[in-house]
Amino acid sequence: MSNYRIQGATGEWEVVIGLEVHAQVTSQSKLFSSASTEFGAEPNAQVSLVDAAMPGMLPVLNGECVRQAVRTGMAIEAQINKYSRFDRKNYFYADLPQGYQISQLYHPIVGEGQLLIAKDEKAGIPQDKVIGIERIHIEQDAGKLMHDQHPTMSYVDLNRCGVALMEIVSMPHMTSPAEAGAYVRKLRSILRYVGSCDGNMEEGSMRADVNVSVRKVGDPELGTRTETKNVNSVRFVMAVIEQEARRQVDLIEDGGSVVQETRLYDPDKNETRSMRSKEDAHDYRYFPDPDLLPLNLEDAFLEECRSSLPELPDAKRLRYTGELGMTDYNAAQLTAEVETFARFETLLAETARQAGKPEAEVATQVANWTLSVAPGVIKSLGADARLEHNTAAANAAILQMVSAGTVSGGQAKEIYEIVLKIGREPAEIAETEGLKQQSDTGAIEAEIDKVLAENPDKVEQYRSGKDKLFGFFVGQTMKAMQGKANPGVVNELLKAKLG
Template sequence: MSSYRIHGATGDWEVVIGLEVHAQITSNAKLFSGASTAFGAEPNTQVSLVDAAMPGMLPVLNAECVRQAVRTGMAIEAQINKYSRFDRKNYFYADLPQGYQISQLYHPIVGEGSLTIDADDKAGIPEDKIIGIERIHIEQDAGKLMHDQHPTMSYVDLNRVGVALMEIVSRPDMTSPAEAGAYVRKLRAILRYVGSCDGNMEEGSMRADVNVSVRKVGDPELGTRTETKNVNSVRFVMQTIEFEAQRQVDLIEDGGTVVQETRLFDPGTGTTRTMRSKEDAHDYRYFPDPDLLPLELGEDFLAECRASLPELPDAKRARYESELGLTPYNARELTAEVETFARYETLLAETARRAGKSEAEVATQVANWALSVAPGVFKSLGDDADPAYATAQAQAAILELQAAGAISGGQAKEIYEIVLKTGREPGEIAETEGLKQQSDTGAIELAVDEVIAANPDKVEQYRGGKDKLFGFFVGQTMKAMQGKANPAVVNDLLKAKLG
């Protein structure tokens, strides 16, 4: 149970949240035409006669869009409806040449499913929570109005008209901004794993309509909800909820009434504002599209869709823990994004190959490097780092040197910095730059003897029970060896000589 509460003058309130996520389906062509869906084209250069609603032009359904929607439904273990149908949603707006949007109201392609968000104590999510998904339906996108091109006129870009979208509608099961943020992140990860949407919210290929209502804690009745349209980042989704929930509580406690309406989020101020009154389904005069036959899916098609699914985030995370022995934290972080696990698995395979070991034997070493060390080095270098040099081969070579005791953790970072700036080979850098660890027992023993001889008082204190002084002796020995001594050898020798 979420602990998120809004403390009002009349008592504590809770927030109820549902999200309608619009995800652009990965496809080279639009839902009902062959026009391109590539991002960033010049305005009105990707518009077919169908998109422009020229008379006599009939829509032809893109089978790849159907396939991707079905695969997405399977990924959230939802009901796949073998029979579905397209409806016309009628409204007039300048960016909608047809005067209607083709969608699926009455018979969506995907029925009920669910998604589990992970526990996060810091965010106020004390335990894993299942969020119900009501439906996924396919629909076409509208165009885009541009108000900043001319002082007195608005321009219309129809490139997005007819682009295929999945609308993924959640149940009102979320009760805090943190839960909503976790839901969007998890859903985006699943879409990227499946390959049905690239999840680039900044490009508009994934955006959320945020439904928010409030009620007194313990009240079983839902309050009147507002819908904030087209929120395009996880952070903005959370800000929308925080602002809108507080606005509704203040309004009710001041004697007002929440109006069911559509609102817009202003990223500059973190506030929402009224856009229009909220329409109901009957306001759009939905009816079955007469130009499109009902969609009927066969068993062979469904079997092919299921067979094409990859290992999904929760299954991959469980495998990382059970088979590779990773901690729950490392497993969660490594599976959060497609790019992260892809880099990790490539590096893991190369490191295991070079070491002649199983992946499980080197998994933790590679995980620590991939999650902490490598990103830290890359970030510290900024523009001086060349991503082309961050190859799995180079990183595996560094890990191999470190595992063999030839270099220390600090030297591994230094070598990787040079690799990212120059592309040089790690072994050659270690040799020529003096970045090899000294494991010569004789030389280290001599340094240990000198440190002990120079600090008789601290030796006596250590032997008298001040165990923390051991770190002092290690530090002095490493200083004497100019930081190049093998720490394991230093520790062993000091333990032996200090008793």
């Protein structure tokens, strides 16, 4: 249970949240026509006669969209319905030439499932929490309207019209903005692992309708909810919940009551406002679409869907902390995004291969490099970093030199900078640029002897118990070696000599 509370004049209130996420299915062509789904085309260039709802056109279902919805359902451990059906949701709007949206109200393709949001105390999630998912159904997207191009007209672009969406409906299980934010991020991560949606919220590939209600702490009854439509970032989802919960509490405490209605979020003013829809706007008169037969899924199809699923975020995180012995933090960071773990796993395999060691032995080194060292260097180089040089082989070669003690951490960064800028061999750079540390005990010993001989008083003090002076000797030795001595070797030799 989250401890998110809204302080009201009459006491403490809690918020109950459910989310309906619309995720654009990754496919080449639309749900019921073969027009392209590519983003950013000329207006109305990707519209077929089917999408424009010309008389006599018939919808033909895109198998890939079905497959992606089923795979997504499997990834959230949901029941897959072998029988599902399409219904018409009737309403008139300029972005919907058919006069109805083809959706699945009565028999959705995916039933109940769930998703885990991980404990994150800093974000206000005290423990792991399972969020129930009620259903996923497939439906058509509508076109796009522009209102600011002409004084008396709205412009209609139907390119998006008929693109496949998955509507993923959560149960009202979230009780804080932080949980809702974590839910959206986790869902996005799963969709991107599965490859069923690119999760690009800026381009509108994922948007959420946010259902919010409030009740007195401990009240078993749910309050009246409002639905804020088309919220297109995690930050805005969280802001909507904060604003809407506050507004509802104030409204109720002032003697009013919450109206069940659709609202819009205005990010500039950070407030929600009523869409003032007409009374019977919600009378959608759903009925089964007579143009489409029921969808029956065969076992072989389901088997293919299941066997094509990749390792999913939770399983991967467990493997990283378990088999690879990684910290929870590193595992969570590395598994959140598809690009991150892909880069990490490639480098891990290459590093293990070059070192001739099992992956578990080099995992922590590779994780730290991937998460903090490498991004730091790339960022500091800015436009000078030529990422085509950033190969797994080069990265692994640098890591290999670090673990062999040939180069220090600082030298590794310098070598990496050169690799990124010019793309030479790391070993050759270390050699020709003098970026190697001295592990030759003879040379180091000679310098140590000199340092000790020059500072007999300090040696005396150290031996009589002034331990802190050890750092002084290390410093002097490193200075004499121009910073190129292997600190591990220096420490070891000094300890032996000072005895």
